[in-house]
Amino acid sequence: MILFENVTKTYPRTTRPALDDVNLEIPRGEFAFVVGTSGSGKSTMMQLVMKEQDVSRGRILVAGRDLDRLPERKVPALRREIGCVFQDFRLLPNKTVFQNVAYALQVLGSSRARIRQTVPETLELVGLAGMEKRLPHQLSGGEQQRVAIARAFVNRPPILLADEPTGNLDPDTSLGIVQLLDRINRTGTTVVMATHDTVTVNAMRKRVIRLDGGVLVSDMEAGDYTTGSIPRVRLGEEGPARPVADLQVPDGYDDGVPAAYAPGGGPAEGPGATGDDEQGERAGLAPIGRDADEPRAKGGIFRRHKAVQTSDR
Numbered sequence: 001m002i003l004f005e006n007v008t009k010t011y012p013r014t015t016r017p018a019l020d021d022v023n024l025e026i027p028r029g030e031f032a033f034v035v036g037t038s039g040s041g042k043s044t045m046m047q048l049v050m051k052e053q054d055v056s057r058g059r060i061l062v063a064g065r066d067l068d069r070l071p072e073r074k075v076p077a078l079r080r081e082i083g084c085v086f087q088d089f090r091l092l093p094n095k096t097v098f099q100n101v102a103y104a105l106q107v108l109g110s111s112r113a114r115i116r117q118t119v120p121e122t123l124e125l126v127g128l129a130g131m132e133k134r135l136p137h138q139l140s141g142g143e144q145q146r147v148a149i150a151r152a153f154v155n156r157p158p159i160l161l162a163d164e165p166t167g168n169l170d171p172d173t174s175l176g177i178v179q180l181l182d183r184i185n186r187t188g189t190t191v192v193m194a195t196h197d198t199v200t201v202n203a204m205r206k207r208v209i210r211l212d213g214g215v216l217v218s219d220m221e222a223g224d225y226t227t228g229s230i231p232r233v234r235l236g237e238e239g240p241a242r243p244v245a246d247l248q249v250p251d252g253y254d255d256g257v258p259a260a261y262a263p264g265g266g267p268a269e270g271p272g273a274t275g276d277d278e279q280g281e282r283a284g285l286a287p288i289g290r291d292a293d294e295p296r297a298k299g300g301i302f303r304r305h306k307a308v309q310t311s312d313r
């Protein structure tokens, strides 16, 4: 669980807070988007959760820890529970896909046996089986981001933070990346994704937390990302019922495979869509590219907007 209580962050030598009296609760297992224009405070929020920055006022709890009271020596343990994905992938250029992912376990002191088992399972999960020996420059942007996600998830952290993970990717590839994060979320990991990618946010119908100039201006369950300054749905109102099936895009490994998004959700092609998924099943995780689990109802079930207007801004 992530809890922000009256959190204000003002950077040194600045007057306007980057985050201004933010109250927020993200329960365990949730998927939440944090949206807002450039400079609205999204990255600051992520950095505070990681304790890469300290609050100026207020309190943050992450997985039961009060970050203000957390001694420096316990920060590494906090960060082991949080996987991070960034816009620029941050892969080690001279290491293979396997080595990039294995490295995250090596620094935690994992045994060779555990690395040999867990890395292939995780690469299968993200749809990169068969690409273990490639170097980052031999991969597409979407594939590189999948490696970064595998690295962030390989030790199965309870929380995964993604700061603009689709910022360098085209729309189809972006959607595949967010669907991968959704799949990871459904294994129980809390996922918080900062983005200004309206198309992706609107396709997913997840919780949408919106910042504007450091102020949390709206918090919508199954929301969308409106670009106007006022959220479309106000406090206590319920928007029109909308069949989830209308919004759905079939899961699938998508990079360069537009057919993965064909109406009706035909089977995806590409790595992860074929081959032996035994390893993923052993780990209790369905490989990406299969409809092994039903992500959302295929019809007949309706979700309604619920919104909390927290500010007039």
Ligand SMILES: Nc1ncnc2c1ncn2[C@@H]1O[C@H](COP(=O)(O)OP(=O)(O)OP(=O)(O)O)[C@@H](O)[C@H]1O
Binding pocket: 011, 012, 014, 017, 018, 036, 037, 038, 039, 040, 041, 042, 043, 044, 045
């Ligand atoms: N290290 C810093 N020192 C001073 N000011 C900072 C620092 N980091 C961020 N800021 C300021 O804090 C505000 C919020 O920045 P932040 O990076 O959190 O926004 P953001 O929504 O993530 O933006 P973007 O989408 O462009 O990444 C901005 O006004 C920014 O200039």
